[in-house]
Amino acid sequence: MANIKSVSKKTKAQAMGMHTEVLTGRTQQKFFNPDEAENFYYFGTHDVDFNKRTDLDVKDMTAAEANKEIDNLMGQGYGTIVIKNPQGKHSLGVGILNKLNLIFEGSLGYFGMGSCDGPIVRINGRVGWSCAENLMAGKVVIEKNAGSCFGAAIRGGDLICKGSVGARTGIDMKGGTIIIGGDAGAFTGFMMQRGRIIILGDVGINLGDSMYDGTIFVGGEIGSYGSDAVDAELTKSDQDWLKRKLKVAEIGENFDVSKMKKIVAGKKLWNYDNLEPTEKKGAI
Amino acid sequence: MCGIAGLIHRGKSSKVGHELQGMLQALKHRGEDSTGYALYGDTDGKNFIMRFKVGENVGEGSTSVAEDVSVYDERKKIVDGYLNEMEAKIIKEERILPYSLRYEIEYNKKDLLEFSQKIESIPGVEILSMGKSLEVIKDLGNAKMVCDRYNLDKLVGTHAIGHARMATESGVDIKSAHPFWGYPFSDVSVVHNGQLTNYWNNRRALENKGMRFMSECDSELIAVYLAEKMRDGASLEEGMKESLTGLDGVFTYFVATKDSLGMAKDTMAAKPLVLYESDDLVAMGSEEIAIRSILPQEIDTYDPFDGEVKVWQI
Numbered sequence: 002m003a004n005i006k007s008v009s010k011k012t013k014a015q016a017m018g019m020h021t022e023v024l025t026g027r028t029q030q031k032f033f034n035p036d037e038a039e040n041f042y043y044f045g046t047h048d049v050d051f052n053k054r055t056d057l058d059v060k061d062m063t064a065a066e067a068n069k070e071i072d073n074l075m076g077q078g079y080g081t082i083v084i085k086n087p088q089g090k091h092s093l094g095v096g097i098l099n100k101l102n103l104i105f106e107g108s109l110g111y112f113g114m115g116s117c118d119g120p121i122v123r124i125n126g127r128v129g130w131s132c133a134e135n136l137m138a139g140k141v142v143i144e145k146n147a148g149s150c151f152g153a154a155i156r157g158g159d160l161i162c163k164g165s166v167g168a169r170t171g172i173d174m175k176g177g178t179i180i181i182g183g184d185a186g187a188f189t190g191f192m193m194q195r196g197r198i199i200i201l202g203d204v205g206i207n208l209g210d211s212m213y214d215g216t217i218f219v220g221g222e223i224g225s226y227g228s229d230a231v232d233a234e235l236t237k238s239d240q241d242w243l244k245r246k247l248k249v250a251e252i253g254e255n256f257d258v259s260k261m262k263k264i265v266a267g268k269k270l271w272n273y274d275n276l277e278p279t280e281k282k283g284a285i
Numbered sequence: 286m287c288g289i290a291g292l293i294h295r296g297k298s299s300k301v302g303h304e305l306q307g308m309l310q311a312l313k314h315r316g317e318d319s320t321g322y323a324l325y326g327d328t329d330g331k332n333f334i335m336r337f338k339v340g341e342n343v344g345e346g347s348t349s350v351a352e353d354v355s356v357y358d359e360r361k362k363i364v365d366g367y368l369n370e371m372e373a374k375i376i377k378e379e380r381i382l383p384y385s386l387r388y389e390i391e392y393n394k395k396d397l398l399e400f401s402q403k404i405e406s407i408p409g410v411e412i413l414s415m416g417k418s419l420e421v422i423k424d425l426g427n428a429k430m431v432c433d434r435y436n437l438d439k440l441v442g443t444h445a446i447g448h449a450r451m452a453t454e455s456g457v458d459i460k461s462a463h464p465f466w467g468y469p470f471s472d473v474s475v476v477h478n479g480q481l482t483n484y485w486n487n488r489r490a491l492e493n494k495g496m497r498f499m500s501e502c503d504s505e506l507i508a509v510y511l512a513e514k515m516r517d518g519a520s521l522e523e524g525m526k527e528s529l530t531g532l533d534g535v536f537t538y539f540v541a542t543k544d545s546l547g548m549a550k551d552t553m554a555a556k557p558l559v560l561y562e563s564d565d566l567v568a569m570g571s572e573e574i575a576i577r578s579i580l581p582q583e584i585d586t587y588d589p590f591d592g593e594v595k596v597w598q599i
Contacts, residue, residue, distance in 0.1 A: 088581060089573035107583050110573050127586050129573055130557055146587040149554060167588035168554035187554050187591040205591050206552070 043098040043118070047072075049080035051102055060086035064093055075099055089129070094122065111148070114141050117158075130167070133160050136177060142250075149186065152179045155196065161250045168205065171198045174215065182252045188227065190217045190264075199243065199261075201253045209264050213271070217264040218243060220256060231267040239263060286451050287478045288312030289463075290570035291539040292579070293444035293546040293597050297565065298327050302432065302440030305447045307578035308570055309428035315571060316451025318346060319462035320431045321423030323474035323541055326442040328418050332376055333390045333471070336413040337404070339364070340384035341458050342425045348456035354383050356409070361386065363407050371400060381435055387420070398469040402497070411460060411499050416472030418442065418543055423462040443599045444546050446539040448476040455502040465508035468497060470515060472543040477504035478571055479536030479556045487532070507538050525549045525594045539569070547596035554591035561586045567597050 055074055059067040067084070071094065074082055081102040087093055091110035094103060094117070101120040105113075108126030118137035123144070130148040133141045136155040142163070149167030152160040157177040165183030172191045180199045187205035190198050193215045203221035210227020217230075218239070243258040290308035292301065302324055309320055328334070339360040341349035361380075368375060368390065377389035392400065401412055414421035420440075424431045428449060432438055448463035455461040467473025481487075481503040488498060488506060496509045510531060514524030525540065525547055535555035540547045548569060550558055560569040561576050561584055568576045573586055589595065 089577045091572075091574070108573060108586070126583060127573070129559065145585060148557065148559065148588045165587065168591055184590070186588070187552065205554075 046099045047075040048078065049075050049099065049101060050078050051080035051100075053079050054081035054083070055079045056083045056085055058085040059090065059093070060088065064090050064095075067093055068095060071097070071103070075101060087126070091129070094120075108145070117141075127164070128162075133158075136160060146183070151181075152177070155179070159246075159250065161252060163252055165202065171196070174198075178246060180246065180250045180252060184221065187224065190215065190230075191227070193217075199246065201256055209266070211270060212266045214266050214268075218258075219262045219264065220253075220258075220260070223262065223264075226264070229267040229270040230264050233263045233265040235259070235261060235263045286315045287463075288315030288449040288571040288575070289447070289476045289478045289537065289539055290449075290568075290575045291444070291446035291476070291541070291546055291548070292566065292568040293541075293599060295565050295567070295597070295599055298441050298443050300439065301325070301442040301445040302437035304579050305445045306428050306432040306437060308568070308575040309447045309449050311574045311578040312449045312571055313427045316449050317427035318452040318457045319423060319425045319450045319459070320428045320448065321421065321450070321463045321476070322431070322437060322445060322447045323414070323419060323421050323464040323476070324437065324440050324442055324445045325418045325472070325541065325543065326420060326440055330417045331391075333373075333392050333415055333417060334420055335388045335390055335415050336386070336420050336422065337364070337388070338385050338411050338413060338459055340409055341460070342382075342384065344425055346457050347425055349458045352409075357383050360407055360410050364404060364410060367403050367407070371403060373400070382424075385424070385435075396469075397471060401469050405497075405499070412466065412468070413459075414466045414474065415469075416543065419466075419472040419474055419541075421464050421466055421474055423448075423459055423464065425457065425459070425462075443544075444541060446474060446476050446541045446546065448478075454480065455500060461500045461502040463502075463504055465502075465505045467508045467512045467515075467540070468499075470512050473508070473512065473515075473521075473540065475504070475508040475511065475538060475540045477507050477536055477538040479534060479538070479551070481506055481532055481534040481536060483533035503534075504538075507532065507536070507540075511540060521545065521547060522594060522596045525596070529592055529594070537571075544599050545596055547594065548589065549594045550589050550591060552592040554588075558589055559586050560589055560595075562597075 083104045085106050087105050087107040089108050089110045092112045095115040097120045098118045103120050103122045105124040109128045111129040112131050113128050115134040119139045122141040125144050127145040128143050128147045131150040134153045136158045138157045140159045142161045146164035147162040147166040151166045151170040154173045155177045156175045159178050161180045163182040166185050168186035170185050170189045171179050174193045174196045176196045178197045184202035185200045185204045188207045189204050190209040192211050194213045196215045198217045201220040206224035207227035209230030240258050247253045339357045343349050343351040373390045373392040379387040422435045463476045464474040484503040511524045536551045537556040537558045557571050559573045
């Protein structure tokens with residue numbers, strides 16, 4: 002990725018408390034620098050105009066054909082694309098590394114919007130397993146329900162589901178925010194490393210199992226806590242952030258965030274040290 | 286990987302053979318070693334329908350050993366003789382394929398255990414289903430191939446479950462294909478997506494209690510497990526709820542009876558399931574595209590949660 006550099010002083014993200022772990026040894030902290038956001042681009046991306054709008058009916062297209070056509074339309078400068086008849090197809094909208102307004106008039110199957118960086122997406126339907134996996138930046142809003150592994154391994158951006166989601170939401174997530182308007186299934190936040198998950202409804206068993214870091218906020222009942230997931234104090238700044246986030250997400254704007262539970266890693270499972278694997282071998 | 290699909294019409298009948306074919310064909314990328322249908326057709330409910338095989342499909346991809354068709358004829362003769370001995374009258378006989386038969390039987394005794402044991406004592410013979418509305422049809426190939434081979438497109442009924450199989454833990458043959466009949470219970474069938482890790486422990490325990498296994502496919506355990514619970518007086522739903530702890534591993538399975546359809550999902554929720562529910566139709570499958578094959582319009586669907594059991598009546 003272009004223009005990511007290590008910074009010696011505290012980044013904005015650190016100042017906001019988004020990264021609490023102390024990385025030492027040879028590890029280099031490389032965080033996104035918002036001051037350089039304008040210089041952030043990928044090879045092969047397009048200069049699009051959000052006011053230039055078009056429809057794309059994918060009823061008789063394969064996912065590969067549909068994704069290629071989306072790229073083709075962005076190449077023609079279309080900044081707002083409305084996808085008609087997605088009909089639960091898998092892998093639609095994957096790999097978009099562009100600023101884009103993308104609207105799906107219907108539901109997606111598995112792996113929808115995977116590995117994206119930058120688009121603003123609204124899905125007026127449901128999504129299947131692994132929606133927005135590896136999302137880097139942007140915003141994905143799902144109007145209905147979502148399947149399991151929602152937001153797996155995301156690194157940034159906002160991922161919002163107004164309905165309920167399946168199991169393992171935010172598994173292995175490394176940043177960003179996931180917001181759920183309804184309930185969430187078992188193993189939510191499983192092995193999450195950074196980022197935040199907000200669930201307004203109930204959540205299933207083993208919440209935050211083996212989480213390394215990050216924060217989970219729950220408005221309803223918790224089935225059970227996973228290994229090393231512990232309660233933490235909900236601070237005033239947490240509440241302010243939650244209110245802001247829910248408002249921006251157009252979800253639960255009037256929700257009483259003061260009663261939410263905050264869950265973090267107990268950090269008893271941590272097994273980090275300062276040695277690289279090769280050095281560790283030498284030390285043994 | 287495998288894919289499963291099921292549907293139940295409430296208050297009406299429909300071409301369930303055609304509908305299930307569409308759903309399973311949409312899932313064919315999840316496995317097309319074999320495909321199976323459990324169809325609950327409209328019948329007068331007087332006679333039993335017995336679907337059975339006297340041999341295996343030894344076509345492309347099969348792990349079975351080829352046999353001469355004359356062996357099938359010999360086995361069929363013995364079946365006919367045994368039916369006569371047990372005072373089971375054949376009302377209608379169809380030989381759909383050299384190895385696959387469908388009999389309509391007038392049989393007045395309630396206990397199917399003795400009946401089934403007698404028929405299946407013939408080497409190479411297996412009852413695929415026995416019921417007053419259930420018909421299990423399974424064979425090698427994808428959903429369309431099996432549907433065309435057995436003329437299932439026009440079958441009218443209330444509900445159905447099916448399975449598209451990618452063989453992983455047992456052979457590519459009909460005996461390992463789903464659905465499994467809930468032997469010896471009339472009209473009970475099961476399909477499963479997942480792996481059961483306490484198969485052998487459970488199998489040994491169930492065999493010691495007199496239950497029968499026809500394959501080494503772990504999924505068959507679910508049918509036998511539920512049958513044993515029901516034999517001991519549990520309702521279908523109670524048996525399914527017990528299975529969440531009695532069966533170890535990852536699973537989503539469907540079970541159907543003469544008038545109901547149920548689903549169960551393990552406590553890890555490791556296997557997919559998408560569900561659509563309305564007043565007159567419930568449709569579910571491993572992926573949404575299965576449901577979309579019969580309901581292309583925009584609909585509300587959801588994933589059942591971990592450890593969830595649901596049962597619907599026709």
